Amino acid sequence: MTVAQVRRRYAGLTALQILGTSMMLPVLVILMGERGLSVRDVGLVLAVGALSIALLEVPLGIASDRMSRRTALAAACLGRGAAFTGLFFASSLPQFIFWSVVFALGRAFESGPLQAWFVERTRNAATTPAEADLATSRGLGRGFATMALGGALGALLGGGLAAALPPEVTIAGVQTTGVAVPLLVAVMVEVVCLVAVLYLVTSQAREPDLRSTTVRHAVHDAARLVSTNRIFLLFACRWLLFAAAFQSFELVAPLYMRSEIGSAGSAASAFSVAIIVTQLSAAAGASLSGRLAGRYVWYRAVGLLSLLAGIAIMAAGMVPSTIGFVLCFALAFFLGGPVSALQGPTLHRQVDDTQRATLLSLESAVANVSVFAGSLALGWLVEATSLSVALVVAGVLAASAAVPSLLIGHRSLRDR
Incomplete structure (x- = not known):
């Protein structure tokens, strides 16, 4: 194939x-x-x-x-x-x-x-x-x-x-x-x-003998990856920051729509439109990852995209209109679209085929923990302050994800 x-x-x-x-x-x-x-x-x-x-x-x-x-x-x-x-x-x-x-x-x-x-x-x-x-x-x-x-x-x-x-x-x-x-x-x-x-989904001509590894060894290897691989730990920091930041859309956007529009039914319809717009924007951004990968150093591109996405989320908390709010988040999703693809090769070099699904599950687990914590923290911020303050904090989290991205790039170059 x-x-x-x-x-x-x-x-x-x-x-x-x-x-x-x-x-x-x-x-x-x-x-x-x-x-x-x-x-x-x-x-x-x-x-x-x-x-x-x-x-x-x-x-x-x-x-x-x-x-x-x-x-x-x-x-x-x-x-x-x-x-x-x-x-x-x-x-x-x-x-x-x-x-x-x-x-x-x-x-x-x-x-x-x-x-x-x-x-x-x-x-x-x-x-x-x-x-x-x-x-x-x-x-x-x-x-x-x-x-x-x-x-x-x-x-x-x-x-x-x-x-x-x-x-x-x-x-x-x-x-x-x-x-x-x-x-x-x-x-x-x-x-x-x-x-x-x-x-x-066809099998490879010769798949690795995954069953030769015991469950105890698999768990031990996963724990060792989490505890000793500094590049993975930096990736985990990045996932925590970025996932919590983008959770602000699912949490804050419906509340924003309800406060601006009034009717629950109309707000739900508006939120559905916002979901479609942001997903299409993410698709457009992700489609550019191949061009970016061939022209730019990946960690610099990811760092810049994270910074700009954070600024876009912060702007969503400051614009005075619903259309401006949706457009700011559409821009944030567009900028975040290429990120995972750009950092993918470096991430996958941390493991061999016997741990690849485990690695991706660890990524998803960290992101889900971040979503859970982000929902609680941002929800508390909305109640204690305002929607705008919560979005500014979310934007700062997204922009901060540029730091571990740059550290990953420098460390991976040093380890080669």
């Missing part, structure tokens, strides 16, 4: 992975409210889901490194599909919590194997290390772009279906609400994703 073929398969599967989830996001909170959950209950369900993902990331990352990439990705599809089905029928707080944990299982399985498969196949197909790094950056950039496009399309389909359908519908003799229908469509998407995974 050529580098181009691997890149196309990775991009398509990345979009499919996020499509079902992004269809669920615009309707889940509304659905829980319709089925009798209070605002506190809804917050509890979301918190349990986020915490479950963070706790499951590393164990399932280690597990996915000990099975084939195809098996791990198939398990992720089955987990998400089961969760969407359960959420469609859920009617009480315990049921919603249970299915949010099942969804977390699927999300935790999906975070590492696909990118690990792409990196492994790309490095095997490339003829030189330099070609492998450039192909990895370009492929990751295309993957992040298609993921953002898939997220925007899913949000559009989920919100559009919920808005177009009547409040009460009957499907196969089952009476339900219109906002629940996107969950059924998401189940169908997961079936398509499962078939695509089984067909497109």
Whole structure:
């Protein structure tokens, strides 16, 4: 398989992975409210889901490194599909919590194997290390772009279906609400994703013998990576800062829309539009990562992009209009789009194939912990001060992520 073929398969599967989830996001909170959950209950369900993902990331990352990439990705599809089905029928707080944990299982399985498969196949197909790094950056950039496009399309389909359908519908003799229908469509998407995974994710001619490593050794190696690899620790600092900063959009934007627009329904519609705009902006930014990787030193580019993204988030807290608010965040997502692809080759050089999914699961776990902490801290700031102050603080966090990026670059050059 050529580098181009691997890149196309990775991009398509990345979009499919996020499509079902992004269809669920615009309707889940509304659905829980319709089925009798209070605002506190809804917050509890979301918190349990986020915490479950963070706790499951590393164990399932280690597990996915000990099975084939195809098996791990198939398990992720089955987990998400089961969760969407359960959420469609859920009617009480315990049921919603249970299915949010099942969804977390699927999300935790999906975070590492696909990118690990792409990196492994790309490095095997490339003829030189330099070609492998450039192909990895370009492929990751295309993957992040298609993921953002898939997220925007899913949000559009989920919100559009919920808005177009009547409040009460009957499907196969089952009476339900219109906002629940996107969950059924998401189940169908997961079936398509499962078939695509089984067909497109092929094994290498000679895969590493992952089973020869015991679970104890795998856990020990992961702990050693966290505790002794200074480049990884700097990456973790960067993930903590950047993830917390961008969490401000999901937390602050709905509150901003509600305060500016007034009507809850109109504010929700405006937020859906904002999601689509920011995801398209992120896709546009990610699509430029290949050009940036070929022309600029990656850590300098990432440092500058982080600084500018932080300034854009701070500006969102100062502009006087809703349109200006959305445009500032669109710019921040555009600037943040190429970052992961640019730093990807250096990150993946920290491990071999037997730990690649574990590495990506550690990244996702750190990001989820940051999102959890950022939500609490920024929420407290909003209540104690104002939306503008919270966004300025978030912008400072994003800009501060430039520091570990530069340190990673200098240390990786020194270690060569």
